[in-house]
Amino acid sequence: MSIKTTNISKLFGKTEALKNISFNVKENELFGIIGPDGAGKTTLFRILTTLLFADKGTASVANFDVVKEYIDIRNHVGYMPGKFSLYQDLTIEENLEFFATIFGTTVKENYDLIKDIYVQIEPFKKRRAGALSGGMKQKLALCCALIHKPKVLFLDEPTTGVDAVSRQEFWQMLKKLQKKGITILVSTPYMDEAELCDRIALIDKGEILNIDTPQNIINKFDKQIYNVSAKKTYKLLTDLKDYQHNYSVFPFGEFIHYIDKRKDFNKSDLYNYLEKKGNENIIITKTKASVEDAFMDLMKT
Amino acid sequence: MKTILFIIQKEFKQIFRNKAMLPIIFVLPIMQIVILSFAATFEVTNIELAYIDNDKSTYSRELISKFKASNYFTINGELSSAKQGFDAMQKGEIDVFIEIPSNFERQLIKEKEIALSIQIDAINGASAGVENAYINQIIQKFNAKIRAELMPVIPKSKGLKRLELTPSYWYNETLDYKTFMVPGIIVLLVTMVTFFLSGMNIVREKEIGTLEQINVTPIKKYQFIIGKLFPFWVLGIFILFFGMNIGRFLFEVPLLGNPFVILLFASIYILVFLGMGFLISNFTDTQQQAMFIAWFFVVIFILMSGLFTPIESMPSWAQKLTEFNPIRYFIEVIRMVMLKGSGFQDILPQLIKITVYAIVMNILAVVSYRKVS
Numbered sequence: 212m213s214i215k216t217t218n219i220s221k222l223f224g225k226t227e228a229l230k231n232i233s234f235n236v237k238e239n240e241l242f243g244i245i246g247p248d249g250a251g252k253t254t255l256f257r258i259l260t261t262l263l264f265a266d267k268g269t270a271s272v273a274n275f276d277v278v279k280e281y282i283d284i285r286n287h288v289g290y291m292p293g294k295f296s297l298y299q300d301l302t303i304e305e306n307l308e309f310f311a312t313i314f315g316t317t318v319k320e321n322y323d324l325i326k327d328i329y330v331q332i333e334p335f336k337k338r339r340a341g342a343l344s345g346g347m348k349q350k351l352a353l354c355c356a357l358i359h360k361p362k363v364l365f366l367d368e369p370t371t372g373v374d375a376v377s378r379q380e381f382w383q384m385l386k387k388l389q390k391k392g393i394t395i396l397v398s399t400p401y402m403d404e405a406e407l408c409d410r411i412a413l414i415d416k417g418e419i420l421n422i423d424t425p426q427n428i429i430n431k432f433d434k435q436i437y438n439v440s441a442k443k444t445y446k447l448l449t450d451l452k453d454y455q456h457n458y459s460v461f462p463f464g465e466f467i468h469y470i471d472k473r474k475d476f477n478k479s480d481l482y483n484y485l486e487k488k489g490n491e492n493i494i495i496t497k498t499k500a501s502v503e504d505a506f507m508d509l510m511k512t
Numbered sequence: 513m514k515t516i517l518f519i520i521q522k523e524f525k526q527i528f529r530n531k532a533m534l535p536i537i538f539v540l541p542i543m544q545i546v547i548l549s550f551a552a553t554f555e556v557t558n559i560e561l562a563y564i565d566n567d568k569s570t571y572s573r574e575l576i577s578k579f580k581a582s583n584y585f586t587i588n589g590e591l592s593s594a595k596q597g598f599d600a601m602q603k604g605e606i607d608v609f610i611e612i613p614s615n616f617e618r619q620l621i622k623e624k625e626i627a628l629s630i631q632i633d634a635i636n637g638a639s640a641g642v643e644n645a646y647i648n649q650i651i652q653k654f655n656a657k658i659r660a661e662l663m664p665v666i667p668k669s670k671g672l673k674r675l676e677l678t679p680s681y682w683y684n685e686t687l688d689y690k691t692f693m694v695p696g697i698i699v700l701l702v703t704m705v706t707f708f709l710s711g712m713n714i715v716r717e718k719e720i721g722t723l724e725q726i727n728v729t730p731i732k733k734y735q736f737i738i739g740k741l742f743p744f745w746v747l748g749i750f751i752l753f754f755g756m757n758i759g760r761f762l763f764e765v766p767l768l769g770n771p772f773v774i775l776l777f778a779s780i781y782i783l784v785f786l787g788m789g790f791l792i793s794n795f796t797d798t799q800q801q802a803m804f805i806a807w808f809f810v811v812i813f814i815l816m817s818g819l820f821t822p823i824e825s826m827p828s829w830a831q832k833l834t835e836f837n838p839i840r841y842f843i844e845v846i847r848m849v850m851l852k853g854s855g856f857q858d859i860l861p862q863l864i865k866i867t868v869y870a871i872v873m874n875i876l877a878v879v880s881y882r883k884v885s
Contacts, residue, residue, distance in 0.1 A: 285729060288728065292725065298720075301522065
C-alpha cells in the first residue's frame with residue numbers, strides 16, 4: 212500500500228473537518244479525492260504530508276508513519292499545495308534549483324522525470340515566477356514537487372483556476388508520471404476529472420461517501436436520468452422542482468438532469484406537464500449517468 | 513552546509529530584487545544619521561524672551577543687554593505688564609519673561625540684594641529646566657560683575673571666601689551633542705534593520721505559502737534558520753560599518769578605541785535581535801502583526817536605552833528594567849569605545865550579558881519554530 216489511512220479525524224474548534232477517514236491507495240495508482248469546497252480535502256492532504264497532526268487515527272505514506280517517521284516521508288513525497296507557493300521573486304530556474312538543493316539533489320540527476328514538463332516552460336527559465344501565466348506556474352510547481360523523484364505525489368486541487376486546455380494537458384502529464392511508477396493522490400472539485408482517475412473517493416463534509424473506480428460508481432447508479440431542456444432554463448428548473456413525481460433535479464451543463472420517482476415513468480407525462488406550465492421548445496432525452504450524478508445522489512442521502 | 517549556503521544565496525538574491533529593500537538598506541541609514549544627529553540635540557536655542565522693565569535704569573538695561581547678547585535667547589519685545597506676559601505665554605508667543613522691579617538699581621546699591629521675577633513656560637519640562645539653567649548663568653555673571661563694581665576693593669586678608677568651580681568635560685570636551693548622539697543612532701539603525709527585516713522576512717514566507725512548501729522538505733531546522741538569518745547578520749554588520757564611517761567623516765566623531773571591539777560586540781548583539789525577530793515571526797501569521805509587535809519592543813527599548821534620557825535619572829525600578837534592554841548595552845559600549853577608548857576588558861560585563869541574552873533568545877526561537885502545526 213502506498214497510502215493507508217485508518218479512522219483519521221480532525222477537529223478545528225467545534226468543526227469536524229474530517230470524520231473517520233479510512234482508505235488505501237495502491238502502489239502506482241492514480242487516486243482522486245473528489246468533493247466540493249470545504250469537504251476537508253486540503254486538511255487530509257496536510258495530514259498526509261506531515262504538516263498537520265490528526266486528532267485521531269493513523270496514517271502511513273510509502274510505508275512510513277506520518278507521525279513517527281515524518282522525516283522519511285518528507286524525503287519521499289512531493290506536495291503541490293492548492294495555492295501557488297513558490298518564490299515569485301526568483302526565476303523558474305532558480306526555484307527549481309532551490310528545491311533540488313534543499314532535497315539534497317540536483318536538477319540534472321532527476322531531469323528525465325521532469326523533462327516532458329520542463330521543456331514547455333524552459334524558454335522562459337529566466338523569467339521570475341511571479342510573471343508567469345497560471346498554466347506555467349502550475350507546470351513549474353509540478354516540476355518543483357517532482358525534482359527529488361518522490362514515490363508519492365500529492366496534488367491539492369492542481370487544476371483549480373486553470374483553463375480547459377491546460378487542464379487536459381495537465382491530466383495527460385499525470386498519466387505519464389504514473390507510468391514512471393509514481394503513486395499520485397490528487398484532489399479536485401471537478402467531477403469530469405474524476406473519470407480520469409483509477410479510483411476515486413467521494414468526500415463531503417469530512418466524510419467519505421464512496422470509494423470505487425469511476426466506472427463502478429457509475430454502473431452502480433441504477434436510476435435513469437433524463438436530459439431536459441427548454442427555452443427558458445430557469446423557469447424549467449423551477450417547474451421541474453414543482454413536479455410531484457420528481458426524485459431529483461439539478462442543472463448539468465446546458466441541460467437539466469431529471470430523475471423520476473416512478474418505475475413506469477413516461478416521457479410524455481412530463482412533456483405535457485411542462486407544456487401546460489408554458490415552457491417552449493421542450494426536449495426530453497435519456498442519458499447515461501456520470502460521476503457527478505452519482506455524487507449528487509450520494510450527497511442527497 | 514551546501515544547503516545553508518544555497519539558502520543564503522537565495523536570500524541575498526531576494527533581498528536585492530526587492531525594490532523596497534534597497535532604500536531601506538542604503539538610504540534609510542544615511543537619512544537617519546544625518547537628520548537625527550542634527551535634530552536630536554538637547555540644546556535649547558531660540559528661546560523667545562520678553563521682559564518688563566519697571567526700573568528703566570542703567571543696571572536693568574545692562575541686564576537685558578546680557579540676554580540680548582546671548583546666543584540662546586531671542587528678544588521678543590518689552591511688555592508693559594505681567595498680565596500681558598501671561599497672555600503672550602498662553603498664546604505660545606514667548607517661552608520666558610522677566611520682570612524687573614521698579615527699585616531694581618536702588619535696592620541693589622543700597623541693600624546689595626534684590627529679587628527678580630522669572631516666568632518660564634514649562635509645557636516641555638526638559639527644555640524649561642535647560643532654560644532656567646541658561647537664565648541663572650546669565651544672572652550669575654551679571655551678579656558677579658555688579659558685585660565687583662559695588663565692592664571694588666576688599667583687602668585680601670578679609671577677602672570674600674568664594675569657591676569657584678571650573679568644570680572640564682572629559683571624553684567630550686566641548687559637550688558636542690553630535691559626538692554624543694551619533695554612536696547611539698548607529699546602534700538604533702543596526703537594531704532596527706536587523707530586527708524588522710528578519711522578523712518580517714520569515715512571516716512573509718508564511719504569507720505567500722512558501723514556508724509550507726519548505727516544511728514538507730527534509731530540510732533541517734538549523735539549516736533553515738541559519739540560512740534565513742545569516743544574510744541579515746551581514747546586513748547589520750554592513751550598516752554598522754557604513755554608519756560608523758558617516759559618523760567619522762561627516763560628523764568627525766572621534767574613534768579612540770579599537771573598532772574591532774565594537775565589531776565583536778555587534779556581531780553578538782545582532783544575534784539577539786535576529787533571534788527576537790525569529791521568535792516573533794513564529795507567533796505571528798502576517799507581516800502586519802509581526803511589525804506591530806516588533807515596534808512595541810523597539811519603542812520601549814529605545815526610550816529606555818539611555819540615548820535620549822539618561823538611565824541615571826530614571827526611577828530605580830525603571831533602571832532595573834533597563835538591565836533587560838540590549839540596546840542599552842550596545843549604546844554604552846559604542847560610546848565607551850569611540851569616545852573613551854575603552855578596550856575589551858572594559859566592555860567585558862556588557863559582552864557577557866549580551867551573550868547570555870543572545871543564547872536565550874535563539875534557544876527560545878529555535879524551540880518555538882515548528883515545521884508541523
